[in-house]
Amino acid sequence: MMRLFRLADLGAVGVLAALMALPLPDVALAQTAPAQAAPAQPAPAQVAPAAPAQAAPKLETFGRWSTLVDEVDTGEDLRKTCAASTAFIGAGGVPGTLTLVITNGDALPPDAYPSITIAVDNKDLPAGKSVAATFGDDKGRVAAKLHSDGAVNGRLSWTVDNQAKTSLALLRVMRRASALDVSFGDAPVGSISMDGFTKAYRSLGASCGFPTADVAP
Numbered sequence: 001m002m003r004l005f006r007l008a009d010l011g012a013v014g015v016l017a018a019l020m021a022l023p024l025p026d027v028a029l030a031q032t033a034p035a036q037a038a039p040a041q042p043a044p045a046q047v048a049p050a051a052p053a054q055a056a057p058k059l060e061t062f063g064r065w066s067t068l069v070d071e072v073d074t075g076e077d078l079r080k081t082c083a084a085s086t087a088f089i090g091a092g093g094v095p096g097t098l099t100l101v102i103t104n105g106d107a108l109p110p111d112a113y114p115s116i117t118i119a120v121d122n123k124d125l126p127a128g129k130s131v132a133a134t135f136g137d138d139k140g141r142v143a144a145k146l147h148s149d150g151a152v153n154g155r156l157s158w159t160v161d162n163q164a165k166t167s168l169a170l171l172r173v174m175r176r177a178s179a180l181d182v183s184f185g186d187a188p189v190g191s192i193s194m195d196g197f198t199k200a201y202r203s204l205g206a207s208c209g210f211p212t213a214d215v216a217p
Helices: 007-020 164-176 197-208
Strands: 058-062 065-073 078-089 095-103 115-120 131-137 140-152 155-160 179-184 187-193
Touching: 058 197, 065 197, 078 187, 078 197, 095 187, 095 197, 115 164, 115 187, 131 155, 131 164, 140 164, 155 164, 164 197
Parallel strands: none
Antiparallel strands: 058 065, 065 078, 078 095, 095 115, 115 155, 131 140, 131 179, 140 155, 179 187
């Protein structure tokens, strides 16, 4: 059975921990018993061929960013989920993650861009279906609307409303900035390192099959 993860909430370190926590396949242990005549047994029923084993997720690191590519053979096509994530320490010293996720079954750039989610242990940040946020640095900022999701593993998360024009502008700021300053309304969230983001984004494009030149030429 395919194991599904909320990649946006796990973050780079959490994804690694989740993969390490996957159970090993059951192992049948042979047992010995005194030899004796065994009663006749009916012929065993034919067993259907086992489904092909799924490849292990591919993990890479680019600077402060980590990427994960998970492939699932549905029998009709090869479905890929591609994620890039970085961890940060936010305002007040609380931990957080910034994560991009896209699948090759989604609408792809330039029609739509990877979802962008921030998860942070700060219950004082504004929540709701339309949270005003700004992203940028001293060279310029992008305004966006976010919606907050329920807590996952005790950490709240907010996802940028995925409008292509806004997402493209935000991704371009992430590529340009050395550190991305994020605020929800007047409340600072944190300053997030973009070291390695450009290579991580190009890697997502190569893995999930979309162009990246409009963000990371």
